[in-house]
Amino acid sequence: MESTKPEVDQYRRRLLAAGATGAAAGLAGWSPASLAQQKPLPPFASFKDANRMIVHSASGIETKRSAFGTSGITSNDILFVRNNIAAPNASITDNPDAWVVEFDGVTSSRKLTVADLKQMGLASVSMVLQCSGNGRGFFGHKASGSQWKVGAAGNALWSGVPVKAVVQELGGVREGMRYMTSTGGEVIPQGVDPKKVMVERSVPWTAMETAILAWELNGDALPLAHGGPLRLIIPGYYGVNNIKYVKRVAFTAEQTGANIQASGYRVRPIGQKGAPTQPSMWEMNLKSFVTSPSGEGAVKAGTAQIHGVAWSGGSPVSAVEVSIDGGKTWRAARFFGQDMGRYAWRQFVLPVRLAAGSYEITSRAIAEDGTVQPELRTENERGYAHNGWRDHAVKVTVA
Amino acid sequence: MESTKPEVDQYRRRLLAAGATGAAAGLAGWSPASLAQQKPLPPFASFKDANRMIVHSASGIETKRSAFGTSGITSNDILFVRNNIAAPNASITDNPDAWVVEFDGVTSSRKLTVADLKQMGLASVSMVLQCSGNGRGFFGHKASGSQWKVGAAGNALWSGVPVKAVVQELGGVREGMRYMTSTGGEVIPQGVDPKKVMVERSVPWTAMETAILAWELNGDALPLAHGGPLRLIIPGYYGVNNIKYVKRVAFTAEQTGANIQASGYRVRPIGQKGAPTQPSMWEMNLKSFVTSPSGEGAVKAGTAQIHGVAWSGGSPVSAVEVSIDGGKTWRAARFFGQDMGRYAWRQFVLPVRLAAGSYEITSRAIAEDGTVQPELRTENERGYAHNGWRDHAVKVTVA
Numbered sequence: 001m002e003s004t005k006p007e008v009d010q011y012r013r014r015l016l017a018a019g020a021t022g023a024a025a026g027l028a029g030w031s032p033a034s035l036a037q038q039k040p041l042p043p044f045a046s047f048k049d050a051n052r053m054i055v056h057s058a059s060g061i062e063t064k065r066s067a068f069g070t071s072g073i074t075s076n077d078i079l080f081v082r083n084n085i086a087a088p089n090a091s092i093t094d095n096p097d098a099w100v101v102e103f104d105g106v107t108s109s110r111k112l113t114v115a116d117l118k119q120m121g122l123a124s125v126s127m128v129l130q131c132s133g134n135g136r137g138f139f140g141h142k143a144s145g146s147q148w149k150v151g152a153a154g155n156a157l158w159s160g161v162p163v164k165a166v167v168q169e170l171g172g173v174r175e176g177m178r179y180m181t182s183t184g185g186e187v188i189p190q191g192v193d194p195k196k197v198m199v200e201r202s203v204p205w206t207a208m209e210t211a212i213l214a215w216e217l218n219g220d221a222l223p224l225a226h227g228g229p230l231r232l233i234i235p236g237y238y239g240v241n242n243i244k245y246v247k248r249v250a251f252t253a254e255q256t257g258a259n260i261q262a263s264g265y266r267v268r269p270i271g272q273k274g275a276p277t278q279p280s281m282w283e284m285n286l287k288s289f290v291t292s293p294s295g296e297g298a299v300k301a302g303t304a305q306i307h308g309v310a311w312s313g314g315s316p317v318s319a320v321e322v323s324i325d326g327g328k329t330w331r332a333a334r335f336f337g338q339d340m341g342r343y344a345w346r347q348f349v350l351p352v353r354l355a356a357g358s359y360e361i362t363s364r365a366i367a368e369d370g371t372v373q374p375e376l377r378t379e380n381e382r383g384y385a386h387n388g389w390r391d392h393a394v395k396v397t398v399a
Numbered sequence: 400m401e402s403t404k405p406e407v408d409q410y411r412r413r414l415l416a417a418g419a420t421g422a423a424a425g426l427a428g429w430s431p432a433s434l435a436q437q438k439p440l441p442p443f444a445s446f447k448d449a450n451r452m453i454v455h456s457a458s459g460i461e462t463k464r465s466a467f468g469t470s471g472i473t474s475n476d477i478l479f480v481r482n483n484i485a486a487p488n489a490s491i492t493d494n495p496d497a498w499v500v501e502f503d504g505v506t507s508s509r510k511l512t513v514a515d516l517k518q519m520g521l522a523s524v525s526m527v528l529q530c531s532g533n534g535r536g537f538f539g540h541k542a543s544g545s546q547w548k549v550g551a552a553g554n555a556l557w558s559g560v561p562v563k564a565v566v567q568e569l570g571g572v573r574e575g576m577r578y579m580t581s582t583g584g585e586v587i588p589q590g591v592d593p594k595k596v597m598v599e600r601s602v603p604w605t606a607m608e609t610a611i612l613a614w615e616l617n618g619d620a621l622p623l624a625h626g627g628p629l630r631l632i633i634p635g636y637y638g639v640n641n642i643k644y645v646k647r648v649a650f651t652a653e654q655t656g657a658n659i660q661a662s663g664y665r666v667r668p669i670g671q672k673g674a675p676t677q678p679s680m681w682e683m684n685l686k687s688f689v690t691s692p693s694g695e696g697a698v699k700a701g702t703a704q705i706h707g708v709a710w711s712g713g714s715p716v717s718a719v720e721v722s723i724d725g726g727k728t729w730r731a732a733r734f735f736g737q738d739m740g741r742y743a744w745r746q747f748v749l750p751v752r753l754a755a756g757s758y759e760i761t762s763r764a765i766a767e768d769g770t771v772q773p774e775l776r777t778e779n780e781r782g783y784a785h786n787g788w789r790d791h792a793v794k795v796t797v798a
């Protein structure tokens with residue numbers, strides 16, 4: 001979205017001048033993580049546990065590495081929040097069943113309410129939601145955007161109707177449609193070219209096979225901060241594709257021309273502008289990180305149960321290795337807890353005896369197809385898709 | 400615990416007279432569910448979502464049938480609460496790592512802190528926690544105790560150290576020990592015979608194979624209301640065996656003589672007193688219930704996705720059938736969501752076209768060993784172990 005900056009900044013200044021700071025959520029400027037903990041939670045995320053979050057901005061709130069615990073599911077109290085533009089008015093979640101979503105590019109185009117969707121099917125999936133820029137804070141070139149470390153990711157339970165069930169009800173996808181293009185219900189500020197700020201994303205149409213339209217998150221009605229009343233959930237895909245407040249799902253011959261698709265969320269060399277020819281942020285790559293030790297508290301000499309999480313949007317994770325010496329040597333970790341399916345993350349643990357000294361503790365995941373999580377990040381303009389294990393290491397002093 | 404009533408009531412009166420209502424949690428009298436919704440949440444459970452709970456008493460709080468949702472996990476905000484006697488002072492959760500638990504009946508008896516336990520291993524399990532008396536409210540003979548309907552049960556993620564790992568560290572279980580006998584950290588009121596009110600339960604010692612000592616619930620530090628800082632978790636066993644504030648785990652030759660074991664939680668004919676010769680409330684039986692329609696809201700004509708949950712402490716659930724005509728005819732439901740392991744509950748769904756009219760909707764689970772959830776409850780004095788599908792039916796009028 002960097003190409004929209006001038007307009008967005010102008011809009012933000014206008015709002016701030018009018019004192020409408022709440023409405024500016026999602027448009028506020030970025031700031032380094034080091035300053036973040038002073039910031040209050042924005043109103044739409046006030047239910048979060050502030051002690052376990054890092055507030056980068058009113059639209060960028062990260063889970064602390066130490067907060068993930070060992071239960072496998074990231075609770076609503078700590079799941080990260082990221083909005084591209086301001087969320088709609090909170091009143092849209094007052095009566096979730098009345099929310100309307102339009103389907104197009106199917107045999108019988110139609111508008112359906114959530115109440116209608118609830119008659120059509122039911123599915124629940126455990127899925128890692130991760131911001132494309134998670135790990136951006138480790139890049140060296142000051143990539144613009146939230147300076148996330150590890151916590152713009154979480155594994156949650158999403159329930160709703162399978163997109164496929166709805167599509168079947170509407171007679172199937174029309175011939176020649178190659179993308180599923182979905183649109184968020186955010187309000188476009190007056191005077192701004194919609195294409196420049198609208199949240200509309202296209203993914204390969206086959207993604208509908210596993211996608212759901214979700215109204216429930218970890219057992220609660222989907223909160224506004226996470227896209228309620230209705231969010232498109234595409235297991236294995238980066239967060240931006242999981243359209244919040246989804247108001248339209250269309251099967252299209254081409255990708256949307258909206259900036260967020262055409263030039264935004266494109267992986268390209270540092271200094272280059274975004275363009276449709278560059279790779280789009282679709283399926284997540286293979287990644288893991290250690291959640292304990294987190295680097296936040298002191299570690300005493302003795303046995304440490306080093307644990308963390310591993311996941312992939314592609315070939316499933318088959319093993320995880322842990323290093324305590326910055327990658328010189330590796331040992332096989334053991335999975336623990338329940339396997340929650342191929343789109344969930346898997347928890348791993350390795351008991352290690354730590355004597356007094358300094359350690360650099362990290363993990364690397366290995367996928368069924370033999371892919372190994374790489375050591376280094378792939379340098380790119382916007383700091384996307386960071387899965388290098390070196391930057392994700394935790395430096396620990398054991399006393 | 401009915402035999403302890405005189406002492407408990409006396410204690411409660413004394414406390415209430417002194418204005419120490421908070422400390423009386425767990426000792427308050429029972430009252431019918433119909434009056435329950437007026438009661439406030441007790442302080443130690445104030446974090447619960449009152450709108451989704453039924454407060455029977457300060458120590459008996461049930462999840463509404465309509466509150467379970469479709470995510471599979473019961474969040475901390477709505478998980479039921481049941482204490483036999485007052486919880487210890489909330490300060491015990493201030494520094495969970497300092498909590499001490501004593502191990503006995505092992506080669507090297509020892510006291511260990513939670514910090515020690517955290518070095519010894521790590522496990523996480525998805526497990527149904529269910530009160531022995533869940534469903535008591537359906538019995539006809541006014542069995543004493545909370546008049547639970549379906550919601551003294553929930554499926555949650557518990558993390559901690561495997562008991563077996565601790566036992567191995569302590570040299571193994573001593574010869575001849577046939578029970579694992581564990582003791583809660585509740586404070587016994589002065590002047591009361593400890594045996595009459597203490598929470599100490601024995602289970603077959605082999606239960607240690609899957610048991611954990613848990614300090615985490617659904618990703619949060621285990622709250623006091625659920626047994627924090629440390630709770631014994633025995634997958635597949637009724638709630639009472641999952642000792643809260645556990646301060647001692649002993650392998651013993653005999654079952655404890657505490658009333659809660661010797662005469663309490665014993666299944667016997669109506670009118671009989673409890674005795675050690677009667678079956679103890681250990682492994683949970685095969686059970687399911689419908690969570691939607693819940694009978695609370697109106698149901699419109701059209702397709703309803705009838706859904707619910709099924710579980711067993713014994714042979715795993717292999718199928719669920721649903722009836723909309725009070726058990727005259729049955730149709731096979733489909734499982735949905737993730738299988739979270741043999742101690743979790745499984746979600747099922749059946750889409751049914753409902754025309755205007757009256758329905759009696761219920762479910763019955765079938766286990767791998769061929770067991771079928773029965774139609775009727777087994778009548779028993781204390782209203783334990785109710786898994787009859789007829790009483791669990793929801794009456795629905797479709798308009």
